Amino acid sequence: MIIGHERKVRYLERVLKNGRAAHAYLFTGPDSIGKRTIARHFARALLCTTSPVEFGGCGACVACRAVEAETHPSVLVLDVAHALVPPRKEESRTKISLDDIHEVRRRFSFAPRAGEWRIALIDEAEMMSGEAANGILKLLEEPGERVVFLLITAHPELVLPTIASRAEVVRFLPVADRVIRACLVEKGISNADQETMTLLSDGCPGRALAFIQDRQKLADAVARRERVRAVLSGHDGVEALALSLGVAGDGTEEWAILDEVWRELHVRLKTTGNNTEYKSLVRKIKKVDILATTLATTNANPRLVLDVILLEAVGR
Ligand SMILES: [Zn+2]
Incomplete structure (x- = not known):
């Protein structure tokens, strides 16, 4: 479909x-x-x-x-x-x-x-x-x-x-939320879950379908998003390193955290009205992009790269 x-x-x-x-x-x-x-x-x-x-x-x-x-x-x-x-x-x-x-x-x-x-x-x-x-x-x-x-x-x-x-x-550009939501309605998903699934799928219908098949995935995605948001808002290096340590060795989860950091920085970039913060976010996103490319294309240690990305993201 x-x-x-x-x-x-x-x-x-x-x-x-x-x-x-x-x-x-x-x-x-x-x-x-x-x-x-x-x-x-x-x-x-x-x-x-x-x-x-x-x-x-x-x-x-x-x-x-x-x-x-x-x-x-x-x-x-x-x-x-x-x-x-x-x-x-x-x-x-x-x-x-x-x-x-x-x-x-x-x-x-x-x-x-x-x-x-x-x-x-x-x-x-x-x-x-x-x-x-x-x-x-x-x-x-x-x-x-x-x-x-x-x-x-x-x-x-x-x-x-x-x-x-x-x-x-x-x-391929992100699919509109209303289109994803309409598909979830058709599949008989409850109102509350529709909202969460649509939000967390970020315009990617395959993610919404994966959430329907595996509710644990949905719970994990909610928890991951909240954790990343809290760490980024806390501006605390120790918390950032604890988050990285918690997923060390799990390649899929390391990438999921990286994606979430990237997404959250973009959400903040879109919503900030503060010029200094805007510039800082642009700088952070550029660095995260470079580090993500390094991770994807070299044998760099994922744990170290994620450490650097998170420290970069929580900096002021
Ligand atoms: Zn045929």
Whole structure:
């Protein structure tokens, strides 16, 4: 189900109806905003065997269901967790590897079966290794017949500009609260929960849906937001370090805290009427951005980076 993004959907629908799909799209926008869902709908529209003109296909045929389950043989799905080629070493995978891109090239090198489209859906595209990114670049230069690349990223600043320039960039913006709320009403969520879920989803429908499926997630998000707010308002370095220590070693939670700090700084930036505070917030946000990029792209110790981010954020 697609929630929001009507203009993007209409645009992609038109492109498909006119048979003018680009060889590559780069979908950008925050996590859980709907990029991968729309990418799957795009692939369904290309592969559906019953009503191929509709965006998202019929949603019911074998092809549509296989695309939705990400098991269709003509849709190669890649992200950090899902390799096409098992990693050579035992160690856990932290990047999309060149082996995967070679495998995409190999599978796309055959002529399409009965004119069928082949789609490479590469999520977390910013996590391609340097070699993999160069490999994709070559593929984008000569994509082959009836091939579409759907590259997805929440961090377009980390994607090679040469890749972005060879793809049509589609930017996903936060979905309006009223749209998310309407979806929650439809799902029978109570008034009080609608309010909290809408607020905490920050325009990302996937987050609201995750809250419905897992109420603990909602409780955790409420607690996290309150804790970060309290720490930022307290301007107390010791509290800041205690917050960082409390999540040390839990990568997901470390990133969740970082996201929350970033969001809270932006909320304050929007609402402050004080010029000095405004400048200070702009400075803090810039530093947090740099530190977050460091964390995402290097082997920096996450605990130390989060320490620095929180100390920066609680400073006056
Ligand atoms: Zn179908």
